[in-house]
Amino acid sequence: MSKYWSKLAARLEPYVPGEQLKDKKYIKLNTNENPYPPSPRVIEAIKAAADSRLKLYPDPLAADLKETLAEYYGVKSSQVFTGNGSDEVLAFCFMAFFNSDEEALFPDITYSFYPVYANIFNTKYREVPLNDDFSIPVEKFYNSEGGVIIPNPNAPTARALSHDDIEKIIINNRDKVVIIDEAYVDFGADSVVDLIGKYDNLLVVQTMSKSRCLAGLRIGWAMGQEELIEGLTRIKDCINSYTLDRLALAGAEEAIKEDEYFQATRKKIMTTRERIIPELEKLGFKVIPSKSNFIFISHVKVKAEKIFLRLKEEGVLVRYFNKPRIDNYLRVSIGTDLEMDTMIKKLEQIL
Amino acid sequence: MSKYWSKLAARLEPYVPGEQLKDKKYIKLNTNENPYPPSPRVIEAIKAAADSRLKLYPDPLAADLKETLAEYYGVKSSQVFTGNGSDEVLAFCFMAFFNSDEEALFPDITYSFYPVYANIFNTKYREVPLNDDFSIPVEKFYNSEGGVIIPNPNAPTARALSHDDIEKIIINNRDKVVIIDEAYVDFGADSVVDLIGKYDNLLVVQTMSKSRCLAGLRIGWAMGQEELIEGLTRIKDCINSYTLDRLALAGAEEAIKEDEYFQATRKKIMTTRERIIPELEKLGFKVIPSKSNFIFISHVKVKAEKIFLRLKEEGVLVRYFNKPRIDNYLRVSIGTDLEMDTMIKKLEQIL
Numbered sequence: 101m102s103k104y105w106s107k108l109a110a111r112l113e114p115y116v117p118g119e120q121l122k123d124k125k126y127i128k129l130n131t132n133e134n135p136y137p138p139s140p141r142v143i144e145a146i147k148a149a150a151d152s153r154l155k156l157y158p159d160p161l162a163a164d165l166k167e168t169l170a171e172y173y174g175v176k177s178s179q180v181f182t183g184n185g186s187d188e189v190l191a192f193c194f195m196a197f198f199n200s201d202e203e204a205l206f207p208d209i210t211y212s213f214y215p216v217y218a219n220i221f222n223t224k225y226r227e228v229p230l231n232d233d234f235s236i237p238v239e240k241f242y243n244s245e246g247g248v249i250i251p252n253p254n255a256p257t258a259r260a261l262s263h264d265d266i267e268k269i270i271i272n273n274r275d276k277v278v279i280i281d282e283a284y285v286d287f288g289a290d291s292v293v294d295l296i297g298k299y300d301n302l303l304v305v306q307t308m309s310k311s312r313c314l315a316g317l318r319i320g321w322a323m324g325q326e327e328l329i330e331g332l333t334r335i336k337d338c339i340n341s342y343t344l345d346r347l348a349l350a351g352a353e354e355a356i357k358e359d360e361y362f363q364a365t366r367k368k369i370m371t372t373r374e375r376i377i378p379e380l381e382k383l384g385f386k387v388i389p390s391k392s393n394f395i396f397i398s399h400v401k402v403k404a405e406k407i408f409l410r411l412k413e414e415g416v417l418v419r420y421f422n423k424p425r426i427d428n429y430l431r432v433s434i435g436t437d438l439e440m441d442t443m444i445k446k447l448e449q450i451l
Numbered sequence: 452m453s454k455y456w457s458k459l460a461a462r463l464e465p466y467v468p469g470e471q472l473k474d475k476k477y478i479k480l481n482t483n484e485n486p487y488p489p490s491p492r493v494i495e496a497i498k499a500a501a502d503s504r505l506k507l508y509p510d511p512l513a514a515d516l517k518e519t520l521a522e523y524y525g526v527k528s529s530q531v532f533t534g535n536g537s538d539e540v541l542a543f544c545f546m547a548f549f550n551s552d553e554e555a556l557f558p559d560i561t562y563s564f565y566p567v568y569a570n571i572f573n574t575k576y577r578e579v580p581l582n583d584d585f586s587i588p589v590e591k592f593y594n595s596e597g598g599v600i601i602p603n604p605n606a607p608t609a610r611a612l613s614h615d616d617i618e619k620i621i622i623n624n625r626d627k628v629v630i631i632d633e634a635y636v637d638f639g640a641d642s643v644v645d646l647i648g649k650y651d652n653l654l655v656v657q658t659m660s661k662s663r664c665l666a667g668l669r670i671g672w673a674m675g676q677e678e679l680i681e682g683l684t685r686i687k688d689c690i691n692s693y694t695l696d697r698l699a700l701a702g703a704e705e706a707i708k709e710d711e712y713f714q715a716t717r718k719k720i721m722t723t724r725e726r727i728i729p730e731l732e733k734l735g736f737k738v739i740p741s742k743s744n745f746i747f748i749s750h751v752k753v754k755a756e757k758i759f760l761r762l763k764e765e766g767v768l769v770r771y772f773n774k775p776r777i778d779n780y781l782r783v784s785i786g787t788d789l790e791m792d793t794m795i796k797k798l799e800q801i802l
Contacts, residue, residue, distance in 0.1 A: 102682060104548060104628050104652060105685075108550075108686075112685050115688055131508060133507050136506065142505075143501050143505070146698065150498050154702075155486070155489060157484060185691060187692065196459075197456065197457055198457055217690075275454065276455070301455060314506065315505075315507055327456075331456045331460045337466055338463050338465050340535060340539045341466065343669070345699055
């Protein structure tokens with residue numbers, strides 16, 4: 101606490117990202133990064149952009165990247181907003197669409213940044229409890245006072261909502277914005293990008309940090325009809341004209357154009373996921389159905405925190421949340437086959 | 452206007468950056484970029500960082516870059532905060548240190564992003580009128596209710612404050628934060644980084660977009676005692692854990708280490724500036740004394756807006772602000788010698 105802090109700075113409770121330990125070499129299954137490197141074409145595009153043009157500001161509109169994303173997803177480029185990771189895009193969403201006197205809704209177990217955004221931007225909100233199996237109680241998101249934000253698949257549970265259920269939530273909130281955070285959608289869930297033309301209250305947020313193997317490049321984007329995109333742009337233009345540097349813009353554009361690599365990589369992750377789930381079940385784990393690049397698991401006998409600490413000792417980092425309802429679960433990112441086999445061997449020893 | 456926008460989004464008046472025209476090849480003297488490319492060593496460092504590690508998140512603490520900056524500027528690494536351009540750092544400053552019920556002070560003619568930040572983050576503020584010669588009325592910044600922010604040199608006037616005058620402002624605001632925005636300090640003004648150890652209410656903000664030739668990389672930072680840095684970190688960690696991507700971190704670190712290139716480049720700019728000022732005066736321009744990589748000029752006979760439009764037709768972009776007190780001035784970035792000579796030839800034709 102400092103006398104120099106604003107009232108805002110003084111009351112904040114910042115988000116804590118997953119550990120980035122450097123004391124030894126870990127198998128890193130704790131921040132949902134992709135275990136595969138970005139496509140060589142992306143690396144080449146970045147290197148080609150690293151030249152004297154770095155003396156000039158990047159395009160504040162990110163027009164080329166928006167055009168590329170729009171073409172790929174079948175929307176107009178005026179229906180795309182880009183930002184410094186989906187975290188920045190989500191932060192701007194809270195500022196652009198939610199209010200301090202109308203209750204926005206999100207699940208009680210979800211991306212733990214949402215309540216942090218709500219707190220800093222003074223959003224009124226209510227956390228809707230998930231069902232006991234961590235599925236989303238769809239009807240409880242109808243007729244929100246101030247809007248809705250839901251990740252699909254949800255994090256850290258990995259459970260997905262059906263396309264129909266999301267459409268129901270959109271239809272039953274026609275005067276408020278429904279934000280679907282599709283950070284993990286490419287690992288088996290249904291995107292609702294196809295509904296953007298149909299509903300002007302739908303905003304879909306995506307990222308290159310997971311399925312595009314580019315967590316280190318900080319690229320996120322939102323897609324929705326023009327009024328929503330303009331709302332986000334108004335916020336951005338009051339904070340930072342250029343949030344994506346020239347190298348990130350170049351790499352991101354190529355990552356979208358390089359579809360073959362993307363398809364192959366996400367399929368590898370899904371294949372590994374499906375292969376290891378029965379192995380974990382054999383070891384006594386309950387595994388929540390996953391459509392993501394991570395799984396949410398709980399052991400019938402051994403406490404999650406104990407397994408978390410023992411795995412860390414053994415050089416395997418997974419994520420443990422000391423929070424009500426999920427404090428006996430572990431979130432485990434899907435790594436390479438070798439990484440997952442090593443983890444399973446370690447688990448066999450521990451259990 | 453949209454029914455989906457928050458009250459905040461609806462009331463905003465976004466900042467408008469300098470034009471980035473693409474219809475033809477321009478001599479770009481309108482956004483204060485550096486006319487010289489970044490050092491080849493910086494380009495190499497970026498290329499070396501463009502590899503499979505991009506699949507991993509960047510260091511959220513930017514520890515290596517902070518260490519490099521701290522060593523260069525003679526502060527501790529705990530006294531450095533890094534962000535996505537100084538714009539993002541400045542935005543976080545408004546959130547971290549200013550309040551809605553205590554009046555912060557900045558000049559009436561200054562970086563036009565300040566009132567935009569104040570508006571979006573609900574800061575109470577008062578614009579202190581500059582003297583008629585655009586110098587800063589130092590004593591009018593004493594005993595502020597809510598803090599002070601001043602660019603040194605000021606923009607778009609290019610005038611610098613003396614080290615002594617800044618120290619007086621700091622001393623006369625001991626209970627409030629004094630932010631000195633040193634975006635342009637490397638072109639001849641005195642930095643007050645040396646006062647950080649002495650005053651815990653001083654925060655100095657700098658950027659790589661001007662003197663380090665890296666506008667395209669989006670690197671800014673703040674230096675101050677630990678309490679102020681912690682205030683900024685609290686804000687950042689509520690919005691975006693990782694604001695600098697891996698390539699920007701690598702390039703920025705090398706840009707600080709490569710001091711020889713930096714010294715040579717900034718001297719070239721200052722030499723060109725001093726050379727062309729008498730030439731402009733010969734053409735009938737009044738030139739405000741400049742310690743920056745731009746000059747603020749006004750013609751005795753021809754209106755600034757007319758010169759601005761004619762130069763644009765001739766392929767030379769400068770910045771014109773249609774605002775009270777400065778609507779007969781042009782802000783002209785210092786380009787290469789060739790660019791400046793071309794501009795002067797065009798001006799001779801126009802006048």
